[in-house]
Amino acid sequence: MKNPDKALIVAALLIVLALFPFKDRILEEVVLLNQVEVLSKKIVSTYFYPVSREERVHLLKDSIKKMNEMQEKISRSIVAKYFINFQDLIQESEENLLVLENQEFYEDFVSFLTSKLANVIASRRFSNEQLLQLGHLIDQEFTEEPNQSTYLFDRDESNDQLFFEIIHHQNIHSIEEARFQLFVDKASGDIFRREPIILRVSSEKNLSEYITLKSS
Incomplete structure (x- = not known):
C-alpha cells in the first residue's frame, strides 16, 4: 500500500512545478483579490456614516471611478473575472448618483x-x-x-x-x-x-x- 502522505506531497510538488511558470500571474491574482476586498469594504462603510448630499455625491463618484478601474483589472485576470463583476454595482451607483444630484430637499x-x-x-x-x-x-x-x-x-x-x-x-x-x-x-x-x-x-x-x- 502506498503511503498517502507521500502521495499527497508528490501531487502537491507536481502542481507547484506545473504552475511555476505562472507564479507571477498567480501572485497578481492574489493581490487583485485583496484589492477587491479592500475596495468593497470601503464602499460599503461609506453608507453607515452621516454625510451630506454633496459629500455623498462625491463619495459615489469616487466609488464609481474606482470600481470601473477595478473592473478593467478584473477583465484582464485569469481567475477573478469568472467570479467577480462590479458592473451591476456600478450601474446601481450611477442610478443612485443621478437621484442624489436632483434631490434639493436634502441640501x-x-x-x-x-x-x-x-x-x-x-x-x-x-x-x-x-x-x-x-x-x-x-x-x-x-x-x-x-x-x-x-x-x-x-x-x-x-x-x-x-x-x-x-x-x-x-x-x-x-x-x-x-x-x-x-x-x-x-x-x-x-x-x-x-x-x-x-x-x-x-x-x-x-x-x-x-x-x-x-x-x-
Whole structure:
C-alpha cells in the first residue's frame, strides 16, 4: 500500500512545478483579490456614516471611478473575472448618483444607514455622535424590521424644538404606539439629556394620516 502522505506531497510538488511558470500571474491574482476586498469594504462603510448630499455625491463618484478601474483589472485576470463583476454595482451607483444630484430637499441634511439598514435623514444641527446613537437606538428598539421605516430627525431653528418623524412602510393602523413611545422616551433621556421631543409617525401610503407622540 502506498503511503498517502507521500502521495499527497508528490501531487502537491507536481502542481507547484506545473504552475511555476505562472507564479507571477498567480501572485497578481492574489493581490487583485485583496484589492477587491479592500475596495468593497470601503464602499460599503461609506453608507453607515452621516454625510451630506454633496459629500455623498462625491463619495459615489469616487466609488464609481474606482470600481470601473477595478473592473478593467478584473477583465484582464485569469481567475477573478469568472467570479467577480462590479458592473451591476456600478450601474446601481450611477442610478443612485443621478437621484442624489436632483434631490434639493436634502441640501441641508445628512443621511446614513444603520447597521440593520434603516434609512436615516437628519438635520446638520445634530452631532455625528448623536446621530450614530440614534441609529443604534433604532436597531435596538425596532429589532424585527428597522428598515421598514424612514427616520427623519430635525431641530427647529426658531425654538430649538426637537422634531422626529418616522415614515412607516406599513399602514398607520398596524403601528404599535407603545414601541414608538418607548423609542422617543429613550432618545430624550439617553441621548438628549431629557430635552422634549415631538415624534410624528405616519405611513408612506398616506402621509396626511399620522399620530403624534411626545417624550415623557
